[in-house]
Amino acid sequence: RLVSKNYVAVLDGHPRERQGTIDNALLNTGTSCLAITPISTEQQIQAAKHAVTNYKVIKRGVFNGRPVSIVALDIPTGRKHQIRVHCAQILNCPVLGDTRYGDTVKAAKHMYLHLVQMTIPDVLPNGEPSAPAAKITVKSPFPLFWQPVFDALG
Secondary structure: OOOEEEEEEEEEOOOOOOEEEEEOOEEEOOOOEEEOOOOOOHHHHHHOEOOEEEEEEEEEEEEOOEEEEEEEEEOOOOOOOHHHHHHHHHOOOOEOOOOOOOOOOOOOOOOOEEEEEEEEEOEOOOOOEOOOOOEEEEEOOOOHHHHHHHHHHO
């Protein structure tokens, strides 16, 4: 894969394992996405796309009276809503503030999912690499609304 994306999320809850790899295909239903599980139909399995999410819990704690986890995520694949679906449906810990895939009590005003770093190959206008292994890395600071979570978890 040529592009690398690294995310950090605040999850509502604590994943059972402190790190791991989620390898569950995703099915786009048109209105949302579903992680394919052993109870999925054959038709769903055929229409699904391979999706892999690597995660590592950085910190666990309590924010606004709720158990939360700050998690680093890497997605070698890159499917629509992949992180949100895998966290909600496989880890049973939705992204805090994600009202589509799990935060039904609206525990936060914002969704706590952030692309912190993206690395892409440096290419010339003709598409050729500018130099062997040359890459461009872009980093993004956390939005200000994340600060209370960082403060609460220390």
